[in-house]
Amino acid sequence: MNNLHLFLPCAGGVETYLAAEAAKIIGDAESVRQEMGGVAVKASWRQALELNLHSRLASRVLVGVMQRPYRSEDDIYEAACDVAWEIWFTPKQTFKIDITATRSPLKSLNFAALRVKDAICDRFRHKTGERPSVDTQRPEVRVYVHLSAEHVSLYVDTSGEPLFKRGWRQDKGDAPLKETLAAAMIAASGWQPDQPLYDPCCGSGTIAIEAAQIALGIPAGGQRRFGFERLLPFQKHVWDAMKSEALRAVSMPAVGQNTLEIYGSDVAHRMVDFAQRNADLAGVGELVQLRGGDALQRKPPCDVPPQGAVILTNPPYGERIEVAGVAGTGGRASPRVHTVRSDHSPRGLRDEFDRPMESPPMSAGTRPARETAEFNQDEGDFFPQLATHWKTHFDGWTAHLLVPDMKLPGKMRLKETRRVPLWNGPIECRLFRFDIQGRRATPSEPSSASA
Ligand SMILES: C[S@@+](CC[C@H](N)C(=O)[O-])C[C@H]1O[C@@H](n2cnc3c(N)ncnc32)[C@H](O)[C@@H]1O
Secondary structure, eight states: OOSEEEEEEOOTTOHHHHHHHHHHHHTOSTTEEEETTEEEEEEOHHHHHHHHHHOSSOSOOEEEEEEEEOSSHHHHHHHHHTSOGGGTOOTTSEEEEEEEESSOOOSOHHHHHHHHHHHHHHHHHHHHSOOOEEOSSSOSEEEEEEEOSSEEEEEEESOSSOTTOOSOOOOOOSSOOOHHHHHHHHHHHTOOTTSOEEETTOTTOHHHHHHHHHHHTOOTTTTSOOGGGGSTTOOHHHHHHHHHHHHHTOOOOOTTOOOOOEEEEESOHHHHHHHHHHHHHTTOTTTEEEEEOOTTTOOOSSOOOTTOEEEEEOOOOTTTSOOOSTTOOOOOSOOOOOOOOOOOOTTOOOHHHHSOOOOOOOOTTOOOTTTOOOOOSSOTTHHHHHHHHHHHHOTTEEEEEEESOTTHHHHHTOOOSEEEEEEETTEEEEEEEEEOOOOOOOTTSOSSOOO
16 A cells, blocks of 8 residues: 555646645655656555645546556456455445546547456356445446556545545536635746636636635535545544644634735626635635625736736637627626625725725716626636736736637737646636736726727
């Protein structure tokens, strides 16, 4: 158990950040190797638990138990028969096989998975006279199979539910960002906890909540259960001690002493309520400041300190989440009434952030955002207006936007200073960085000039 070959899969584009994170968690960069789609780590069982508890970027932590060349399903069966499954679980437990492949010559992945299942059951029957049952819905143990063109790799999963499920989310909204991707955006942006961070389209609050937990050192998995708790090497007293130690290391500020400057706002007040509930459940409800408001109207929540200030967001884009607010002129959905939220912050609101929203520029087809927010069928006007708003009001901020549109900088008429490829599930995206250089607004100029 002290010489395990782990594989930590992650979203495409996250590998570099995950390698650095894993090296930090186990305190050993030599044992970490970046690969395509994840990171390989030589580690002990204890370190496997630590990676589960602390990694914000990995999707799971898998223990490699076999890698062998194969040509046919029979080779896969033989390979699976040679794994000592009995050191990981018992025939009284249920299990499930998950299979993935890249360039495998086999015709049916389902059949290959079936052969692994047969091998596990046959080995248990031979060793103990009993066989475990399959449960595809709520398995106690998950076995992963990966087929490359020439090799079969078998893994025992130690995570259970994927690691993006931190255990605090109750309210999702329509298109929540996975917590692991929010953490990847934070890592790629280079944000440091002493800098203000603002998400102007915060939805259910994922970016702000992840950032606050990172700043305080709250372990990513401190509120959830893991697959390893059902595996035979698990020792509850070791795990309890590890968790207690991690929770003792959290640097929660005393009441009234919060120095974090983490802000989120969203045009949909329903989403702001979701975000606040999620933040409360994540233990950072008093430390992030969440408000309603249109991104095209919200003024900066604070001044830019010498160390810089960061906007980090995945804005509304495409069919699933459409632009609302002053740029939402399509009128497809029914209007929603804005209300002003009450203050949840122990130290009260920052003046700037609490300032009532400005009246939007009145033009044909646009209604005051204070009263209504309408959905638009495309985001055509939103991004140019956002660029204008930022140039007018957010001088000195560094903005990072995650979007699936490679042409966004052209649409915003801004030159990006960096573009980082990141995959949002199957969707290829870019995290664009823009260093906002402002121009002063004249008193008569509206905050969101029409593009
Ligand atoms: C892709 S979602 C963001 C998801 C979020 N990161 C999360 O984790 O839940 C985009 C969000 O932008 C909001 N939105 C749409 N138009 C907006 C506008 N004009 N100003 C501010 N927020 C807007 C939507 O209500 C939605 O919550």
